[in-house]
Amino acid sequence: MTPLDRSVRALLADVARAAILPRFGQLSTAEREEKSPGDWVTIADRESEALLATGLRAIDPHARVIGEEAYASDPTLLDDIGTGRLWLVDPLDGTNNFAAGRTPFGMIVALVDDGVVQHGWLYDPVADRLSHAAKGRGAFIEDVQVRAVTVERSQPIATYSKYWMSDEKAAMLERRAEGILSLKEGLRCAAAQYPALVDGQYDVALFERLFPWDHAAGALFVSEAGGKVARLDGSPYRLERRDVGLLAAASPELWNKAAAVFGG
Missing domain, CATH: 3.40.190.80 (D-Maltodextrin-Binding Protein; domain 2)
Incomplete structure (x- = not known):
């Protein structure tokens, strides 16, 4: 892993331990709500996004942060998504699964320059597994470079x-x-x-x-x-x-x- 990958991985794991995993299967009714019919948000989404935003700004203070929950409060955040350097954050992807007490759920971060995704990280907190990629440099699971597996099936x-x-x-x-x-x-x-x-x-x-x-x-x-x-x-x-x-x-x-x- 590059130093950037290690920094982002450590941040994701720390935030998961602090704000997500302790609440898995333990949410009270007051700690979850529907943003729209069938689309849930929890206290874990909001707390983990705040922690990730702080940590990502420390890693790269020149990049602004756009998170899913911040967008819910201010949809104009995506108006200039193709301009400048930014972190894209889904602090708890699969919230509906998480709120129901089941897997899978995960955390997603991408680093973007002028609309082009340069780096991406997908973290599974339960398995403690990071899938990540850098543009033009390959895809990795933890430290191992991977290629997509194509399985012979009668029907894909x-x-x-x-x-x-x-x-x-x-x-x-x-x-x-x-x-x-x-x-x-x-x-x-x-x-x-x-x-x-x-x-x-x-x-x-x-x-x-x-x-x-x-x-x-x-x-x-x-x-x-x-x-x-x-x-x-x-x-x-x-x-x-x-x-x-x-x-x-x-x-x-x-x-x-x-x-x-x-x-x-």
């Missing part, structure tokens, strides 16, 4: 989230995928979903919600591991675009096969 396993789409759209995707892809419900945690593409658990993931803190680090990680992440029309993923339709796969070939189903 593709995840999607019925939760964020209409019943009609889900049924349409299932009809298109029949005999081509094996569709599974997604993990509802990008911090876990992207590494699962690289380690061979899944082959493809279709994402509906495109907030940048959810995808900046993971898209870099999968791409640097030899996979492909792009819009359904094949155009590159860009942080400022938040309309639906981001497809990630363990290889370009798998991406093309899935795009024929999801993008039709």
Whole structure:
């Protein structure tokens, strides 16, 4: 790991021990609430974001911090996301899982320069495992460089989230995928979903919600591991675009096969 990777990893682990892990399975009703129907936030989200923001500013004081919970209070924070140096922070990804007392959940940080993701870190607090990547330098799990595993299957396993789409759209995707892809419900945690593409658990993931803190680090990680992440029309993923339709796969070939189903 580089000194930057070690600093970010230590910060993530410290914040997880202080604000997240002690509350896993221990939340009271007063410590969680719905930001919108079906979209939860907890005291762990808010406390861990505050701690991460302080720590990241200490690591790089020239980069501003944009976190998921800060955005909830001030949506204008994303207005100039393509300008300057910034940290993108999802302090507790998979909050709905965490609030229900189940895994997976994780922590995500990305470092961005003028709209280009330079570094990304996805941390699993329960396993104490860091997946990370640097643009042009590869993808790593802890200190080991990794390449995406492509498993020979009769039908590639593709995840999607019925939760964020209409019943009609889900049924349409299932009809298109029949005999081509094996569709599974997604993990509802990008911090876990992207590494699962690289380690061979899944082959493809279709994402509906495109907030940048959810995808900046993971898209870099999968791409640097030899996979492909792009819009359904094949155009590159860009942080400022938040309309639906981001497809990630363990290889370009798998991406093309899935795009024929999801993008039709």
